[in-house]
Amino acid sequence: MSTSEIRPHTPAQLVRLVAGREISTRIRDKGFLIGSGVLIVLILGMLVFQVAVNSGGDSTELGVVGGSAAVTDALQAQGRALDTDVSVVDYDDEAAARRGVEDGDVDAALVSPSAAQPELLVEKSGGTAETLVQGAVQGMAVTQQLADAGVQLQSPPQLAVVALDPDADADTEAAVVALVGVVVLYSLLILFGQFVAQGVVEEKSSRVVELLLATMRPWQLLAGKVLGLGLLGLAQMLVIAVIGVAGALAFDVVELPGRLIGTVVTVVA
Amino acid sequence: MLEFDGLYKAYGDNQVLEGVSFTVAPGQMFGFCGSNGAGKTTTMRIAMGLARADAGEVRWLGRPVDEAVRRRIGYMPEERGLYPKLKVGEQLTYFARLHGLDAAPAARAAETWAERLGLGERRGDRVEKLSLGNQQRVQLAAALVSEPDVLILDEPFSGLDPVGVDSLAEALLEQCRRGVPVVFSSHQLDLVERLCDAVGILARGKIVASGTVGELRSGAAGRQLRVVAPDAPPGWAASVPGVRVVSEQRADVVLELGPGVDDQQVLAAALATGRVTHFAWREPTLVELFRGAVTDTRAVAA
Numbered sequence: 001m002s003t004s005e006i007r008p009h010t011p012a013q014l015v016r017l018v019a020g021r022e023i024s025t026r027i028r029d030k031g032f033l034i035g036s037g038v039l040i041v042l043i044l045g046m047l048v049f050q051v052a053v054n055s056g057g058d059s060t061e062l063g064v065v066g067g068s069a070a071v072t073d074a075l076q077a078q079g080r081a082l083d084t085d086v087s088v089v090d091y092d093d094e095a096a097a098r099r100g101v102e103d104g105d106v107d108a109a110l111v112s113p114s115a116a117q118p119e120l121l122v123e124k125s126g127g128t129a130e131t132l133v134q135g136a137v138q139g140m141a142v143t144q145q146l147a148d149a150g151v152q153l154q155s156p157p158q159l160a161v162v163a164l165d166p167d168a169d170a171d172t173e174a175a176v177v178a179l180v181g182v183v184v185l186y187s188l189l190i191l192f193g194q195f196v197a198q199g200v201v202e203e204k205s206s207r208v209v210e211l212l213l214a215t216m217r218p219w220q221l222l223a224g225k226v227l228g229l230g231l232l233g234l235a236q237m238l239v240i241a242v243i244g245v246a247g248a249l250a251f252d253v254v255e256l257p258g259r260l261i262g263t264v265v266t267v268v269a
Numbered sequence: 270m271l272e273f274d275g276l277y278k279a280y281g282d283n284q285v286l287e288g289v290s291f292t293v294a295p296g297q298m299f300g301f302c303g304s305n306g307a308g309k310t311t312t313m314r315i316a317m318g319l320a321r322a323d324a325g326e327v328r329w330l331g332r333p334v335d336e337a338v339r340r341r342i343g344y345m346p347e348e349r350g351l352y353p354k355l356k357v358g359e360q361l362t363y364f365a366r367l368h369g370l371d372a373a374p375a376a377r378a379a380e381t382w383a384e385r386l387g388l389g390e391r392r393g394d395r396v397e398k399l400s401l402g403n404q405q406r407v408q409l410a411a412a413l414v415s416e417p418d419v420l421i422l423d424e425p426f427s428g429l430d431p432v433g434v435d436s437l438a439e440a441l442l443e444q445c446r447r448g449v450p451v452v453f454s455s456h457q458l459d460l461v462e463r464l465c466d467a468v469g470i471l472a473r474g475k476i477v478a479s480g481t482v483g484e485l486r487s488g489a490a491g492r493q494l495r496v497v498a499p500d501a502p503p504g505w506a507a508s509v510p511g512v513r514v515v516s517e518q519r520a521d522v523v524l525e526l527g528p529g530v531d532d533q534q535v536l537a538a539a540l541a542t543g544r545v546t547h548f549a550w551r552e553p554t555l556v557e558l559f560r561g562a563v564t565d566t567r568a569v570a571a
Contacts, residue, residue, distance in 0.1 A: 009367075
């Protein structure tokens with residue numbers, strides 16, 4: 001080797017060298033990889049949780065013995081009023097319905113709804129099924145009594161809804177996204193601050209710093225560290241943001257994708 | 270020329286260096302000896318800019334050693350320093366790059382030096398997995414990998430097995446042949462005696478003796494001449510003027526010559542008695558010189 005291959009470094013080159021080493025060591029560090037993986041899984045898990053919570057809300061399975069189309073309609077209408085999807089399963093006799101409730105196939109079973117004394121079979125009393133069926137049976141009885149009295153019912157007028165602040169939802173959404181973003185950013189900042197401190201301590205305790213300081217000034221060493229770890233942190237943040245946004249769009253969690261991306265970009269920047 | 274000129278350094282009340290001066294010529298191997306705490310490490314740290322001298326300076330080619338010069342110095346600190354989690358090869362490449370090599374030559378140099386110090390197979394291992402002796406070799410390779418213009422090594426031989434000592438010695442001698450001045454400190458005086466062109470003995474913050482091993486010997490008091498003349502009658506040597514007999518065992522006599530006495534005269538006198546089977550100066554070993562130098566200053570200091 002000849003000395004012609006050796007050129008003195010500029011400070012910028014030294015800083016870049018240090019930064020490069022920081023990134024390449026950290027990126028192969030098991031702890032870092034596992035940490036990033038956990039963070040990503042956590043975000044995806046949150047999305048999935050959101051989807052699970054939002055999708056469908058509640059559903060109630062009701063068994064009916066001796067039902068009819070009118071009974072099913074009444075139950076489902078009552079379900080809509082209580083914000084739950086009602087599906088009706090027909091049973092042939094009370095014994096079958098009893099089994100269905102015991103096995104958990106249905107939440108509750110309604111026996112002889114049109115009789116004078118309808119009976120509801122439940123695992124234990126209380127819960128939405130009870131309220132729901134009570135309302136439906138009452139409604140049916142009232143309709144029946146009105147019909148018996150010869151009252152002709154007209155269908156009620158449809159309500160027209162005017163939203164004064166249609167963006168309210170989107171605003172909340174943006175606020176939540178911003179909040180999550182800030183929390184993630186904050187923890188990453190703390191984490192990378194710690195990485196820098198850790199790296200300095202490591203070099204100091206392993207005495208490697210004596211060799212390093214023979215070739216560069218302390219500020220170059222520190223600048224390289226901060227720069228390298230900062231870039232790495234930013235890259236990690238971007239990966240998380242991209243995965244979070246892509247996941248949110250894919251799972252259809254948000255209503256206004258454009259605003260979500262805008263908010264995320266603002267938080268990262 | 271690597272010049273250490275009048276270095277003074279005190280830590281609080283403890284005056285560590287009191288005017289340490291010596292020079293190392295290009296291609297010269299300088300052995301730096303001294304008892305524990307004599308200031309060897311401090312001297313080297315001052316040269317590397319890790320400690321600041323209270324007075325005096327270190328010069329290379331007539332210019333004070335600065336950042337740019339230090340980048341061309343291969344340094345091995347007393348406290349070993351390597352990245353424990355970095356692989357040997359990457360470690361060496363990194364240090365080579367820090368000293369100004371480009372990526373490709375740095376990788377090549379790392380490979381070469383790992384190979385030469387017997388670390389070829391361990392190149393892919395993390396440093397923390399190596400034995401202490403092998404870590405030592407990595408440390409050396411880190412100092413040598415940038416083909417430096419000057420080498421300053423603090424206790425490079427400590428902890429090495431004899432094979433490691435030989436391969437390191439060979440590597441250092443080769444650097445000397447390349448014209449690189451090498452300064453290293455060591456307590457293994459036999460090694461210093463074998464390898465070094467020049468020796469400096471540091472005691473109580475001062476260089477108490479320096480020069481080539483030969484110069485140190487000639488300057489030492491009480492040079493002794495051993496003569497074996499089997500046929501000589503007892504007491505032959507006492508008749509030679511200016512000679513004091515130290516010991517006489519049958520034909521084997523040890524003599525001390527007074528100032529200005531010609532050893533050839535002694536030889537002639539010995540030959541006059543008959544056969545001479547042995548005639549040589551008893552060279553004091555460096556250990557003896559070291560002891561003499563260090564105890565002298567103790568006496569002065571006390």
